[in-house]
Amino acid sequence: MNLKNIRALCVGASLSVLAACASTQPAQDQTDFDPIEPVNRVVHNVNGAVDFLILYPAAMWYGDIAPQPVKNSVRSFANNLGEPINAINALFQGDPDQAAASFQRFIVNSTIGLLGFNDVATEFGIPYRDEDFGQTLGHYGVGAGPYIVLPLFGPSNLRDTTGMVTDYLMNPFTYGADNSDKVAAAYYGGTVAGAVDFRYRNNDNLEQLKQTSLDYYAALRSLYRQHRNSVIRNGGPVMNDGQNNAMNASFDFDDQDAPAGDK
């Protein structure tokens, strides 16, 4: 059995997991589940060191030398590489309109947008939306599972790690890269450049969070969980279901016991 067969098998396996776990409500995890916290904290610290030594300097250098139009092109190019996967996952989530939008973006940006370097689709009124297999699983009610800090990639969980591997295996570029050095260079190079661009754009917020948080690890863990909940419901509010309601789940006190003020 060669590598490609194994890959295909993995995709099939993931899809059957999806079918098996299907439920009617999207997953909205309300608490952190972190059974391997000591290990995660070690990886978190190693990632911090790698960031400090490599990614942060690279991002600052990039920030200095690349003019804004170049930065926008880097982001567009990296985003464009993800569009086939965005389309596939939108389809999995039963959203053919969004799948078509991602597909249109890919076609338009790859042609008129000159190989994805220009995001003309957004100007045409088709905004970018990230859809990954972790979100697809979440959409069908698969919970996050244990929190995992991945080496280099950072915060994740069992569901989203599974999703990331599945996306990699489903991505047409993965197979294109096997057969062409040029595709490989564009795919992997674009992805790394996208990471540097992302790090640069978020530098101020990231540095401030590091500086002001009392427990940076715990803050990231909470932000990651909430962010994933949000993208799983595509940014929409969840207002009508008690159990699954991100808005409802908290801020309730037994007012009888309230020690101060507001009875």
Add this chain to the structure above:
Amino acid sequence: MKHIHGRFLIAGLMMASAGVAIPFGQGAVAATHTAGPQQVKEIAAAQNPSDFIRSLGDEAISELAGKKIDDNDRKERFVNLMDKYFKMDQVARFVLGRYWRSLSDQELANFADLLQKYLALNYASKFKDFDGEKFVVGDYTENNKDIFVNSQVIRPDGPPVKIVWRLREFDGNLRIIDVTIEGISMGITQRDEFASVIQNNGGKVQALTDMLKQKIGEN
């Protein structure tokens, strides 16, 4: 390996601080003016939740935005705005999770003060670089006893940032008890982080308050 860029140090977490990052823009000024007459009419009756948030936006811009303001002044004004618009003891109890019950009334009040200063430290400076953004308040929805006001910060570059304000009525007055930016709740984020700090210090809230004091420079 798709979207390392989207995953690398996670997308949304930045939005968390990013969102608050976004200062209130001039849109709110305009919005408040148009809402003016209506507001006057409703003063006797219950206040309109959207107007409540509009007036917060209005005040925040005029008091916090711009580079000319001294950082300490800005923090102080931020605290004053929170006093006026937020229900801090409710927020304080929420972010302490189950630990709030171990505190006396006085300790809780002290903690609320400390929390306010800490939030000012985190968020007040975000208003410094306000430039060209617009704060637009939308409609509101009610769910159980709370009211959720939708708003957006329209940026000159990049997609708008969604902010949802969670209000509750206390003795007939609306007060904010949480702010959610692009799906990231300020209250939940602080609660999760504080819980971790308390747990790692043998369940002592004192450890948390010590750290907070250190951050805001009261030690």
